[in-house]
Amino acid sequence: MNARDILTLAAQNLWLKKLRTMLTTIGVIIAIATFTAMVSFGVGMQASIKSEFEKIGLMTKIQVYAGTTTDTSTVRLDREMVERLGLLPGVVTAFPFDSFFLNASCNDSTARLEAQGISLAYLNNGSFKEWEAGGPFDSDSAQQVLILDNALEDLGFSEADSAIGEQVVVARKISSLDSAFVRVVTDMPSPLQLYRSVKIDSLRSNDYLRKTVNNAFLQAAGSFARGYFEDRGELRDTLTITGVLNHGDVRSLRLKSLMIPEAIAQRYAASAQLDDPMTLYSSVREGTLPIPGSGLENVSEYNHVTLEMEPMLSHDAVMDSLKSMGLRAFSYEQEFKQMRIFFAIFTTGLGTIGFVALLIAALGIANTMVMSILERQREIGVLKALGADDRDIHLIFLAESGTIGFLGASFGIAFGWLISRVAMGIARAYLARQQVPLMELFALPIWLIAVALLFGIGVSLIAGLYPANRAARIDPVVALRNE
């Protein structure tokens, strides 16, 4: 008896009991549809997030922050460190990042916006594939600027296209040691005022003398601080907008509203460091006080450094190196590895729901097959009398349960896909109303179709094993006596 004969007999027997076959198959369809839709959701979420990561190049980036070594000394992200990071194996380029606030004026609108310096090399490294309008600036020293679309309104633009070619005036008050000393001198009382305020007789008293000197020192310090923070100069540039980026697309890159060519941004970044009193204090203490308005060599420390890695390379080695250097680092590739474990558990959990449904459907198959055997005892006896051996009978019944599994799995996969499309339609409408960027929540890769198909057929065959064995063991004499 060949495979075709077995399948033909199985199909004839199933067709004979159409309603029962259909009801049993519907059980498998529901189970496989549940399994497919559930796993499809888990796989789709993972694929979607990975795709988003890859789209903006996050899988090849490591964010590096200042840290501390084991002996608790601070490891800073200075120029020298950036150069060292650029030489680590697997690192294509190290991009230093610093951010600062600027006053930006355009179209009679003025806004205080966060800005950052960005190099042309970073722009061209593949992370910025889609532009709302325009494109990157011409060079690292061009008087040009890029903006995020969420800053368009602040600058008086209604559309991204209308901003291209327009000029933005960026300005920043800068602190100055000169102005501080000038304020100390100008605030200092005249000799006559000093003479009048001091009680000459009391100068012999140590307490009075100390109090007088302290007062004078505090007055001078106050004047220095006021002069430093209030009597500031201004850095100002007129920049042409060359490109607008969608803030949603580059959310994970932590880009600021204004992106200025690196060479121009360095002056602003250096001055911005002195805004923070603690930085100012530590700079004074360490003798690294920068001169506002000067070049990059005066930038004492960067906010963070982005390492652009070679594609398809594990970040483990570089992460270990960074850790041993005392730096803090964040790798999306490593984070994604963790996420994959989470998604594997998540998807398995979802798949288990489908599996439980399939087990229930398997009981239905077993029940159907046992019923079929009871009804077809005499037929089995006839087949044995005609020369069928146990294996032939076993295969006929297995083919029947396998056919139910195949039909159930095939239609179940299609039904599961339909469910995912309906769910996606609902999700799409909801996400649009919430103004959340649309992402594909379901995925039905070939491997999932194959797994669902094998799963459906496999479980059905297992469910058919007991009835098939029972059918094969039927005594033909007893079966033929059942008239």
Place this chain on the structure above:
Amino acid sequence: MIAFEGIRTKGLSKTYQRGKQELHALDHVSMEIGRGESVGIIGSSGSGKSTLLNLLAGLDTPTAGSVEVDGRNLTQMSRQELARYRALKVGMVFQSFNLVSHLTALQNVELGLLFIDLPRSERRRTATAMLERLGLFDRLDHRPSDLSGGEQQRVALARALVTKPEILFADEPTGNLDEQNTRDIGQFLSELNEAGLTVVLVTHDTAFAKEITGRTIRLHYGQIVGEEVSK
């Protein structure tokens, strides 16, 4: 030594357990049926005729004794070998026809060819020819429920003979037929035997057995109680 060609039983016994009681369906039956012979096994109900037939056809296994067919001992065969024996060497006809109700006459006859290696087209051609030979060329696509008793038994005969077996076992083949159909079937069995087929006919109708077989063996309570050459 040349093996005996035909069927030979030695001390063949079959005992059924009914609760604590043992029922001896066959009790040390020894006999020989030569190749090409036509033998009628007769006896009243419960005499063990059908049990003997099932043992000879390899459908059942004896409690004791042996069955040899052309020198091969059936009791030493595996279940698979017995199935092969039934498929290639034996044809069986039953009182209640045992046709598969949802299959057509042609499909029922084709069932007989399923277990021998024949291409599908050859199976169809052979089955059609056999049904035509039995005068059923206009009943090929009829289901058993659309056929008369005589036609159903002819379909069952066609199914038994389509594999060109060496031995035909017929268990009360005319038990459900009218006089005319009984005569027709008897005539056909005689013709088959004349053509060289070994026929073993089980019936309680002694006259019918004597009419179409050359020898009758009488069973009573599982034992051979008489043997008679009828023609």
